[in-house]
Amino acid sequence: MAFKIGLLGLGTVGTGTAQILQQPTGRHPMVQEIEIYKVGVRSLDKPRSISLPPELLTTDIEAIVTDPAVDIVVELLGGLEPARSLILKAIAHGKHIVTANKAVISRYGDEIFTAANQAGVYVLLEGAVGGGIPVIQPLKQSLGANQIHRITGIVNGTTNYILTQMQTSGGSFNDILGDAQQLGYAEADPTADVDGLDAADKIAILASLAFGGRIKLQDIHCEGIRQVSSADIAYAEKLGFVIKLLALAKRELMAAADTSQEEMLQVRVHPTLVPKAHPLASISGVYNAILVEGEPIGQVMFFGPGAGSGPTASAVVSDIVNIAAVLKTGRDAERLHPLLSCAHQHYCAISPISELVTRFYTRFLTKDHPGVIGSLGTCFGEQSVSLESIVQTGFHGELAEIVVVTHDVREGNFRQALEEIRTLDAVDSIPSILRVL
Numbered sequence: 001m002a003f004k005i006g007l008l009g010l011g012t013v014g015t016g017t018a019q020i021l022q023q024p025t026g027r028h029p030m031v032q033e034i035e036i037y038k039v040g041v042r043s044l045d046k047p048r049s050i051s052l053p054p055e056l057l058t059t060d061i062e063a064i065v066t067d068p069a070v071d072i073v074v075e076l077l078g079g080l081e082p083a084r085s086l087i088l089k090a091i092a093h094g095k096h097i098v099t100a101n102k103a104v105i106s107r108y109g110d111e112i113f114t115a116a117n118q119a120g121v122y123v124l125l126e127g128a129v130g131g132g133i134p135v136i137q138p139l140k141q142s143l144g145a146n147q148i149h150r151i152t153g154i155v156n157g158t159t160n161y162i163l164t165q166m167q168t169s170g171g172s173f174n175d176i177l178g179d180a181q182q183l184g185y186a187e188a189d190p191t192a193d194v195d196g197l198d199a200a201d202k203i204a205i206l207a208s209l210a211f212g213g214r215i216k217l218q219d220i221h222c223e224g225i226r227q228v229s230s231a232d233i234a235y236a237e238k239l240g241f242v243i244k245l246l247a248l249a250k251r252e253l254m255a256a257a258d259t260s261q262e263e264m265l266q267v268r269v270h271p272t273l274v275p276k277a278h279p280l281a282s283i284s285g286v287y288n289a290i291l292v293e294g295e296p297i298g299q300v301m302f303f304g305p306g307a308g309s310g311p312t313a314s315a316v317v318s319d320i321v322n323i324a325a326v327l328k329t330g331r332d333a334e335r336l337h338p339l340l341s342c343a344h345q346h347y348c349a350i351s352p353i354s355e356l357v358t359r360f361y362t363r364f365l366t367k368d369h370p371g372v373i374g375s376l377g378t379c380f381g382e383q384s385v386s387l388e389s390i391v392q393t394g395f396h397g398e399l400a401e402i403v404v405v406t407h408d409v410r411e412g413n414f415r416q417a418l419e420e421i422r423t424l425d426a427v428d429s430i431p432s433i434l435r436v437l
């Protein structure tokens with residue numbers, strides 16, 4: 001008996017998925033039990049790099065998600081709508097779902113998994129984070145015995161490519177972004193990537209799996225890489241760091257109003273100075289890596305291609321096969337397989353960024369007057385911000401450039417000190433504020 005899939009979308013990942021299913025030889029034997037039953041596309045006339053029997057293709061995508069013959073709907077349309085509505089409709093018609101759509105899952109996971117649990121169907125999403133890197137199922141299954149403390153990831157290939165190029169060529173963000181767009185490494189509208197939104201979607205999903213609760217996307221502090229300058233990359237290099245866009249999620253205990261302690265999560269995305277010896281520092285170009293830390297495992301890092309047709313299709317087909325394997329061994333709609341389903345009921349409490357304790361790197365442009373460095377030190381000192389180093393690095397025209405690296409400080413105190421520093425006559429601007437891992 002073949003398992004029939006309805007494939008929604010025949011773009012990059014849809015085509016890669018169909019190619020794997022068309023060539024099952026040498027793969028897991030179950031791959032040949034998967035039948036491409038229907039493929040929903042926006043246009044039948046578009047030239048395609050894959051040859052499929054024309055009768056499989058249809059523009060009536062709704063008809064696929066309601067077709068009684070379809071077992072698994074594979075949503076590879078991307079974007080929020082109609083993807084969300086089609087997933088919900090497919091679930092309502094008893095279809096299992098495989099998707100690589102991190103934007104839909106991070107925003108509507110609550111609605112989708114609630115509907116899926118009620119309908120007794122699976123929603124698998126290995127391709128949504130890290131492309132071909134297996135990280136979703138490892139978090140659900142292989143690492144399930146661990147108390148996860150922290151996840152630190154490079155989960156956006158576009159920004160990692162741009163930052164790597166800035167580091168190796170010394171070019172500016174805008175020039176490298178333009179080149180990346182021409183080479184097809186960055187989208188024409190790069191907003192979701194360069195402003196950190198894609199990485200925020202992905203860390204929301206990873207944190208939810210690692211810490212066993214739902215995450216509200218709007219609780220995630222998110223900064224992109226537009227403000228990272230070639231000067232910062234060069235100073236970071238001299239100080240022994242590389243700059244990476246990191247997505248981080250960490251479990252921590254905070255003092256509650258009474259004397260008890262409350263478990264909260266820090267979940268954030270921002271450019272970060274990463275020590276050169278750190279395992280994530282060497283991840284370059286479009287690659288992704290996710291470092292998971294927990295007890296008793298210690299550290300484990302997942303590395304590989306974070307996007308692309310073949311790699312993401314590899315994750316999608318593994319999800320299809322996982323569902324087919326469960327269906328093959330006898331499906332009980334009342335009792336979903338606990339290692340494949342999602343049973344989260346509550347939202348995790350996320351601590352505000354002002355409570356973060358971290359080191360900072362900051363670059364100031366100031367008048368070159370006696371006492372300026374002293375005034376900076378006084379403002380920081382008054383907010384209990386302890387400095388690791390303060391160096392006048394050179395000049396920008398008439399202005400002196402001063403780079404400060406702090407010890408661990410509470411972010412709220414650091415920001416308060418910066419507010420006071422901004423009011424000093426001698427301070428022209430603060431072009432860069434970056435956190436240090």
Ligand code: HSE
Nearest residue numbers: 155156157158193307
């Ligand atoms: N736009 C993403 C990236 C790939 O640049 O990594 C899809 O998740």
